[in-house]
Amino acid sequence: MTQPYDPYSVLLPVRTFALRSVDIADGETLGVAQRSSLFGRPGQDRSPHLAWDGHLAETQSFAVTCYDPDALTVSGFWHWAVFDIPASVNELPAGAGNASGERLPVGAKMLANDAGRHSYLGAAPEPGDAPHRYMFVVHALDTPTLDVATEATPSWLGFRLVAHALGRATLTPFFGIPA
Template sequence: MKKSFSILTTLIIFSSTIFGQNTFTLSSNDLGGEATIIEEFNGFGCTGENQSPQLSWKNAPVGTKSFAITMYDPDAPTGSGWWHWVVFDIPANTSELKSGTGNTKLNLTPQGAIQSITDYGAKGYGGPCPPEGHGLHQYIITVYALKTDKLGLNENTNPAVVGYYLWNNTLAKASIVTYYQRRKK
């Protein structure tokens, strides 16, 4: 009986150590299951406010030297998806981007962070704007914990190249998914 109790206690401690660990997590105070007119792009026939959502993250792995954020629509009818936001070289002591950070004119990014070009051809955040009648699109927002403090890229680097550097330097990543469908005007 004592041996069974000891084994059971060991299993419980082991399970809570393995399964109860804090994981790298991304969250947003602004986003729910669907994006809104606040996040929607203003252009390409869309008339939203084009405001990037608030994002916060916690439990980055040991060894994290910087972060990056991307927002990607795999449902865009391009054959390669659509990159809506690419931010990198975010300092390791950062754990949040405020609402509107994607507007490069507001200078809300942490010092040293770079917002490069999107598939809209502009720097900063470009919100959801799926084609009319194309149905719901998913928007995957990902934070990357990186093993380098700088990627060595600049604000004119295209999303595919940034993605390659992210792939080579990622320690962990966490994502949230939101959906959006353009409403008929």
């Protein structure tokens, strides 16, 4: 059996650390709150609670991303991208990815997702497609701020993250819609 593509496997290895959530679990199905209502399906587009620890003491900031490598595009789909999260922060509450950004830590910046919205966009795979993986990743970084404009794409942020990564923590839930 062919293993699904892991986009992080092609990057230079970095230290891993712990990531947990009261809303999502590795290898489990995403709940309705983390699914999208964009196409008239049940969903709330609410980013999950995320908490992390065990990162290197040298960490100067964090970024949080949500990426679907199984989206029916050649480049996957970025659902959420936040960076310049201060190193003193080790948790984001549920709903931190709302459009107002009011639940994000002071100084954190949120980019538009691949649908052009400055917020978390929940899971919305095509009906009948195999279940998609949603990779929620916390990136520990060696710089307090990244030179990334708020008009940049999540792909550009991902490029910059590679250059500054000290570690990564990942939770990968799934979601699919039967035909």
